[in-house]
Amino acid sequence: MIGAASTASPLVDWVGILKVIGLSVVFGGGAVLLVSLGVLCFAHSEAAQGSRRTQLRAGAGLCAVVVLGLIGFGLAVMMSKS
Amino acid sequence: MHQTPLLFVVVGTALAFDFTNGFHDTANAMATSIATGALKPRVAVALSSVLNLVGAFISLSVAAVIAKGIVDQGAVTLDVIFAGLVGAILWNLVTWLFGIPSSSSHALIGGVVGATMVHAGSGAVEWNGVFGKVLIPAVLSPFIAGAIAAFATWFALRLTRNAQANAKQQGFRWAQIGSASMVSLAHGTNDAQKTMGVITLALVANGSLAGSASTPTWVVLLCGLAIGLGTYLGGWRIIRTVGKGITELDTPQGFAAETSSAAVLLASTHMGIPLSTTQVCTGSVVGSGVGRWIPVRWSVFGEMLVAWGLTMPAAALVGAGAFSLESAIGGNAGVIVLGVLLAAAAAGIYARSRQAPVNPENVNDPWDPEVAIATPATLAA
Numbered sequence: 001m002i003g004a005a006s007t008a009s010p011l012v013d014w015v016g017i018l019k020v021i022g023l024s025v026v027f028g029g030g031a032v033l034l035v036s037l038g039v040l041c042f043a044h045s046e047a048a049q050g051s052r053r054t055q056l057r058a059g060a061g062l063c064a065v066v067v068l069g070l071i072g073f074g075l076a077v078m079m080s081k082s
Numbered sequence: 083m084h085q086t087p088l089l090f091v092v093v094g095t096a097l098a099f100d101f102t103n104g105f106h107d108t109a110n111a112m113a114t115s116i117a118t119g120a121l122k123p124r125v126a127v128a129l130s131s132v133l134n135l136v137g138a139f140i141s142l143s144v145a146a147v148i149a150k151g152i153v154d155q156g157a158v159t160l161d162v163i164f165a166g167l168v169g170a171i172l173w174n175l176v177t178w179l180f181g182i183p184s185s186s187s188h189a190l191i192g193g194v195v196g197a198t199m200v201h202a203g204s205g206a207v208e209w210n211g212v213f214g215k216v217l218i219p220a221v222l223s224p225f226i227a228g229a230i231a232a233f234a235t236w237f238a239l240r241l242t243r244n245a246q247a248n249a250k251q252q253g254f255r256w257a258q259i260g261s262a263s264m265v266s267l268a269h270g271t272n273d274a275q276k277t278m279g280v281i282t283l284a285l286v287a288n289g290s291l292a293g294s295a296s297t298p299t300w301v302v303l304l305c306g307l308a309i310g311l312g313t314y315l316g317g318w319r320i321i322r323t324v325g326k327g328i329t330e331l332d333t334p335q336g337f338a339a340e341t342s343s344a345a346v347l348l349a350s351t352h353m354g355i356p357l358s359t360t361q362v363c364t365g366s367v368v369g370s371g372v373g374r375w376i377p378v379r380w381s382v383f384g385e386m387l388v389a390w391g392l393t394m395p396a397a398a399l400v401g402a403g404a405f406s407l408e409s410a411i412g413g414n415a416g417v418i419v420l421g422v423l424l425a426a427a428a429a430g431i432y433a434r435s436r437q438a439p440v441n442p443e444n445v446n447d448p449w450d451p452e453v454a455i456a457t458p459a460t461l462a463a
Contacts, residue, residue: 011214013355017222020349020357024230028345031261032234032338036241039253043245060253067257071264074348079140 031070038063088160091417092284095167095424097308100277102174103186104134104312107273109320110183110343110363111265114336114370116445117325120258123316123442129259130266131314137270138278138306151215152191153198155286155293157206162197163284164417165408168424169193169401175431177389181319181327181440184386185358187276188393191216194280196398197405216356217394223346223357224365231342231366235373238334254333261340266313268347269359274305276356281305318440324364326449329371329378339363339370361390379449 038060045056111133112126121129170186170193177184191212198206242250278297281304285291291298325331331339343359343366350357364386371378407423408416 011210012218013214016353016355017219020219020346020353020355021226023349023352024226024342024345027349028230028234028342029237031341031345032238033241035254035257035337035341036238039250039257040242040245042253043242043249046246046249067260071260074264075140075267 027070027074031067034063034067034070038067086288088164088417089284089288089290091421092160092164092167093281093304095164095171095421096277096280096284097304099167099171099174099186099190099280100274100305100308101312102171102178103273103277104131104309105315105317106174106178106183106186106312106320107269107359108313108317109324110359111262111269111340112316113321113324113363114331114339114367115258115262116321117331118255118258118333118336119446120255120333120336121262123318123321123445126262127314127316129263130269131310133263133266134270134274134313135306135310137267137272138274138302138309140267140271151211152208153194154202154206154208155283157198157202158194158283158287159201160284160287161408161417162201162405163194163280163287164420165197165200165405166190166194166401167280168404168420169196169397169399171424172400172427173393173397175428177393178317178319179431179435181323182386182389183320183324183360183364184389184393185220185360186273187216187356187358187360188220188390189397190276190280192394192397193401195394196401196403199398200402200405200409219350219355220358220361223350224361224368226365227342227346227362228365228369228372230346231339231369232373234338234342235335235370237373238338239374242334251333254337258333258337258340261337261344264344265340265347265359265363268344268351269313270306270309271351272347272356272359274302274309277305277308278302316442318442318445319435322440322445322447323382324367326446327379327382328364328367329374330376331367331370332374335370335374338373339366342366342369 041056041059041063045053045060048056108127108130111130112121115121116123116126167190170189173184173189173192174186195207195212278301281301282291282297285298286293343363346362347357347359368378368383404420408420410416411419
């Protein structure tokens with residue numbers, strides 16, 4: 001039977017769902033922004049010359065590193081739940 | 083039947099369900115990568131398989147929710163779990179035959195709820211848990227994922243609109259492989275845990291495990307292997323529907339869809355809210371079409387919505403029927419008859435699918451615009 005504790009709790013964990021939405025927007029949107037910027041830098045670097053090319057490549061690399069960091073953070077959060 | 087032999091039957095059936103969950107849901111992670119050509123079909127399913135196995139070991143928070151929040155554990159017997167699994171497996175196989183990406187989670191929950199209701203009445207079902215923790219979040223999930231994917235797709239395309247096409251495709255191709263890998267990992271984390279939850283529930287019901295105990299390591303390993311193997315065999319019929327049937331996909335779009343799915347699934351795992359991976363990923367694909375402002379085949383999505391709505395009641399009905407049959411026959415004979423019927427139905431569905439096979443060679447064939455859903459008959463035409 002449904003226990004007292006479960007009947008007292010709200011039917012839907014709206015706070016939890018809102019947190020899921022918030023985290024998804026922040027991390028998903030952040031990842032898309034970073035990858036898009038990285039791709040943009042990489043694409044423009046193909047046509048660039050000299051130091052401009054180096055700067056764009058560095059920008060693309062930086063975006064890739066930050067995305068990898070984001071992924072690592074996500075994995076760390078998941079593992080901390082086990 | 084003595085409880086321990088029945089426990090073996092239940093654990094084996096649960097792993098069979100996990101296997102069907104794997105091939106049913108390969109599309110979630112890899113359909114877009116296969117459709118855009120970011121990965122070759124066999125490479126995609128192999129990568130997804132390994133990541134599903136790894137994902138099974140990452141977190142156990144969803145397993146705990148499934149085991150403890152759906153039905154009163156005191157009312158659950160091994161026979162109930164067995165009948166519930168039969169309902170879930172049959173629904174998974176039928177929807178796979180028709181190429182419909184329905185939720186394995188809902189099928190599982192529906193099957194167990196149906197069998198429990200016959201066994202102990204509706205009072206043994208924790209309806210607050212069913213509606214609040216599972217059903218309502220799952221109903222919302224495709225729309226949440228779809229909205230995020232639509233925005234992400236629009237944003238990615240807008241930001242890179244002046245980028246050189248080849249470099250753009252190449253960059254997003256690698257990003258798509260990365261994001262699809264994250265979805266595979268999240269799928270292993272989310273979905274393998276559901277079977278872990280069922281097996282844990284069976285162990286508790288059999289008295290082999292204390293109610294407060296955590297999921298044993300051997301359960302985690304077996305569930306990871308079963309879902310990984312199922313993923314490797316690849317549910318090509320559903321991959322085709324998701325990758326080619328909903329909308330036309332290119333690499334930025336596929337990347338945005340997979341990233342949105344990964345973000346929603348990982349966030350839900352973190353919060354311990356078990357969302358349907360299938361509905362999240364399908365919603366993201368639909369959203370990516372909307373975000374790119376290209377046609378979405380709403381008739382295909384509409385049929386999926388109907389199937390999603392039917393999943394829990396249909397699995398519950400089969401689960402209830404299976405339990406009634408098993409109880410009516412009784413004892414060892416009941417379990418054996420039910421097992422034989424399940425095997426015969428599975429063999430029949432598989433044989434039917436061979437009449438119009440979908441495989442790595444034809445999975446990316448152009449979608450017939452006159453076809454709403456990839457039925458075996460229309461695929462054969």
